[in-house]
Amino acid sequence: MITGTSSTGTIDDAELSGRDMTPARRIMARADELARHSAMDGGIERVYLSPEHAEVDALAADWMREAGLATRQDASGARVGRLEGSRPGLPALILGSHLDTVPDAGRYDGPLGVLLAIEVARRIRESGRTLPFALETYAFAEEEGVRFGATLLCSRALAGTWTEDLWDLRDADGVSLRQAFTSFGLDPARVGEAARFTADPGDSEAGEKGVVGYLEAHIEQGPLLEAADRPLGVVTTIAGARRMDITVTGEARHAGGTPYPRRRDALVGAAEAVVAIERIGRDRDVIATVGRLHVEPGGVNVVPGQVVFSLDLRAETDEKRDAAWEEIRATMTEICTRRGLELGVDQFHEARSVTCAPWLADAVAAGIRTATGSDEEPMRIWSRAGHDAMAVADMCDIAMMFIRCHDGISHAPDESVLEADVAVALDAYEAAVWKLADQYGA
Template sequence: MQTYLQRAQKIMDRIQELAAISQTEQGLTRTFGSPAWREAALTIQGWMQEAGLHTWIDNIGNVRARLNSPAPGARTFVIASHMDTVVNAGRFDGPLGIIMGLDLVAQFTHTHTPLPFHIELIAFSDEEGCRFHTTFLGSKVVAGGFEPGLLLQKDAAGITLMQAIHTNGGNETGLPADAILPEDWLGYFEIHIEQGPVLYKRNIPVAVVKAIAGQQRIAITFRGMAGHAGTVPMDMRRDALGCAAEFTLAVEKIALANKDRIMATVGKLDVVNAASNVIPGEVSCTLDLRSADENELTALAASLQRSLAEICQQRHIDYEWTPVQETRPVLTDGFLNTLLEQSITTAGYEALQLVSGAGHDAVAIAAVAPVCMLFVRCFDGISHHPQENVELADITAAVEVAGNFMQQVITHINQHVLWKSPH
């Protein structure tokens, strides 16, 4: 029997191996449908097969493996995370949960433990949404929440999602059949790096995720009047960039005043026909709003839209406010959280509960199943960056906690203690 440290070292080795599979020579980038993404999928599938699992790749490109239970009427417990990355990514965001999940399931195949439920391990194909700007593609298909209208979404090269699915060997007509039916779900467990600094600052290796913040993403366009930088008087300008800058500072001010409850970010700015000697006539930006409280999120969006209208009116700028994406806050399952907390304290650690400001595949799955998440400490909270790092000791702690948790789940199902489904 391998020790927790030996298992953690194997997990780390596989994370490093997967990180070497990139569509760029410098850094790590592995977006949905790229050759590197396909190579990673086959690598993960090979590891699943080595563990003795029945594996397949579904129509959206999720890599799936199943360990079946002999129990009549058994339902399915899913362990999952995502294999795609952002551009110039870190090594642990997504793959840590997949490879730790594989380690967990492999323990049952090695010991031939009879399970009272099926386990399905999934490497979701697309969580980040970098190529088609469509987050949670993989998990939405598994949850039965995929929107057919997304098939016509185009990437920067004009390729539709439908075309990409065909290139990957899938078929859009098979997507509905790839879903796990709501009545077949037992629960969902995701292991993920925190992507924040709380665990690092408090020197705690793991934590329970009690909620995942809801998000609103808005595209904003400012339209003023372009003009010569040397001839239009300062008090007669309709400077779209100046307007966008003032709004950006207003966003920051409102968010700082409510920093314990909300997050707000202007993350992308485009100046149309930019030149050093031209007053910007049109500017677009993105606005990202997050909160674990749905009412707070709605109120924040309304407040910022009012601020935008006032600033634009004062500066004689026209604007467009276009909602792009909205996800509601998700509360993780209370009973599963209790089991996870007990698993942490059994391993000798403080059971801390955190809210995730980042989105996760658990958001899509929460529509059909009870979900829970384990956060693992990452260096200085850095994520979506090449410096993203997790210490071997923290992976070792997470291996022990996750094993404790799965044993707790098995014990409660054997005792016919069920947690409440969202439906």
């Protein structure tokens, strides 16, 4: 077992078998520095195209230059660093993650992957060896979707899937995405220039627009690695999600004057449906979450006439997710019919699941074995959360490496990783890149 503490503690260097901890300490210190750039007093919040976005973009640019990378801001606002391969202008292997956050966030969800990518590029440059492809680091600026309600905007721009309807999105202050773009110094008409395409590493025609593949390192945001006493894991798939509002309509009547046989209580029916949703999720090994519930008319002495509640449904595959939804819908229909209620469903989001490319995932697994010095097969995990890799998968093959986080806590101030795990992750990430280089060299 590798032991250690968060950035505020100490580690047992003997247990690290002489591993160089300097880069890991630098990563932890930089995560702390990023955390100081926040729109929230006493917490962390950084949203797209905000002053805080500009501040951390400048830091990332400085760190990329310090690591020996050429750097630029792409047309969507993402920060890009580039290390040339064996000759200039080759297609790139991209290492990326995001610097934006949810409100009252932790400091590692996203930024850890960006910082690890920069350190990998530094190590490869300092090795004196060249790669058969360029290496690029991406610091995406809008993964969480907090400001405009649309996720993965920068990674969608990279993949060429930005759509014109996005420009009309508005934040809580009524500022449109188009206005925010212009205020930030970006040109809405040029967002298409952020797009790249899949190419072979030696394709002389592809040039710098070509992409070999995409790797992302990210905290697990779950407890599986910690429970298995593993510092790292290989992602198999990223969950596809469906989100909807479900409306149960009955009849609002006086609570005192309406006997039970005459009641069409929308809240009792909705409550029965929510319990059934949890049962179906457990039975089918899918993630089914009711996150909000609104009751009308809301009087303490009124039988509820209508309830609207949300459902977030995700699974390892779209087939499992959709089969669970069919059972949920049938069960809710039975409940409403039996109770004399009406059922309405409004789906407002659907994202397909994404499978990590075996050739890239195998390189990540090989990197983990190299870093841990173990022949044991690394733990394979499907991601219950969404990531930039989901959007990038529309452009090229992707893979991900998960890093253990304490108790699986994420999207919260108590988010925590071990410095020792960061050191092992850096070794594994670098080893994965060299593994891919050897494959292309052969």
